[in-house]
Amino acid sequence: MYRQDMNKQKSDELIIAKKEIAFQDEEIEKQAAELIIANKELAFQNEEKEKRAAELILANKELAFQNEEKEKRATELILVNKELAFQNEEKEKRAAELIIANKELAFQNEEKEKRAAELILVNSELKHAEDDIRELNEELEQKVIERTAQLESSNKELGSFSYSVSHDLRAPIRAINGYARILMEDYIDKFDTEGTKVLQSIIHNSKKMGELIDDLLAFSKLGRKQVKVSEINMDTLVKLVREELLFEEGQNIPEFNLNELPNAKGDQSLIKQVWINLISNAIKYSKYKPKTRIEIGGYEKGSLIVYYVKDYGAGFDMQYYDKLFGVFQRLHSQEEFEGTGIGLAIVQKIVNRHNGAVWAESKINEGSCFYFSLPA
């Protein structure tokens, strides 16, 4: 028993052990299989991890790069920030300035408003003044129109007055002169010496009166005559005047020194009359000087041309100069030098109508020099 038991026990134990071992083998095999699977799993995991590691390295690099970029941006931003801070400061300064300027503008605005108010006042005053001026202007224009009409009609009146004077005054004088001459020619035997003298005086004075009327008319006509301005060849004109001079037999003819004359602008026929009058005067007042001469010349003076006629004749007293150019004013007696005293008045009127001037220098017994100026 025991031994058997023992053997049985042992065999049972062996079987159990065997079973255990088999089970353990099985377990080990299971475990080995599981390990293979686990191994595979680990290998796969390892592989994955390596992949991840490689990815992480790449990601790391990327991050490092991004980091660098961010640092760059950060420095840039610091700079920009500083700049902005500076600009900010500037802006604050400008703002402060603007505030001041604004205040100033506000003040100016106020002033301007005040000025504007004042201006409105002044403006309305000006408007009043303007209205007044306009009214005055209208009145003036009306007056000018009236005056012009008056002048025109008085000019016309003057024209018909001149005609009347020359027609109606000359007729009776012509009769006096004519009838006196009939007495002189047909009834002279009835007069004694005294009577003849009286008759001669009537004839002489009526003739003189006729001349005065003609001269006065010529003078008044000048004021109404239109001045037709053109370039005058003065050399030609003066030579013509010189050639047209009429000398009586036995008359003392002076020598003429004609210098070259610059041209001027004027009315040819009127300026010719000026030369005629001045040259005739020079001849007349030289008549008591034997072998005398008359000098004619001209020169430029600024925008004017000055002409002169110089004689070495009787001359005149400069203290009566203011009468020289007057109508019917004479500085010599009729017995000494004939004439009505209209010549120089005509000269002055003509030259004045050309916006020129006329003047003279003289010394008694040494001669005179008459000047006149015309626009070049």
Next chain:
Amino acid sequence: MDYNNVEILFVEDSIEDATLTIRALAKSGFSNKLLHVKDGAEALDFLYCKGMYASRNTNEKPKLILLDLKMPKVSGMQVLEKLKSDPKFKHIPVVILTSSKEDPDVEKCYALGANSYIVKPVDSHNYFNAITGIGLYWMILSEPPI
């Protein structure tokens, strides 16, 4: 006077001027066939044989007309205008005599066909010469148109 034998028709309203003019013409021998009429109306009556000249022969015409301008009734200008526009009379020389240089009608007279225009000078010596000259020129030297 024989109105058919008038050589110079002298139209002048002023007795004084007429006397002096006639005397000047007489002294130079032109007064024997002169007729003096006192205004334009009478001058036209004479030429057209009307009024107191109605019996005159219309074919007899003067050789010269001396015509004053300023006259009563019909003025010298009117007479001149009428004569110079009438073929019967326009060939007769008309000498205008006037007192004035200022006469506004000088140009008009020439335009109307006046043959000469004399301003009567105040100085009778010159007047005499002027009138004698007119007589000499128009009555003797000037040839009338045929």
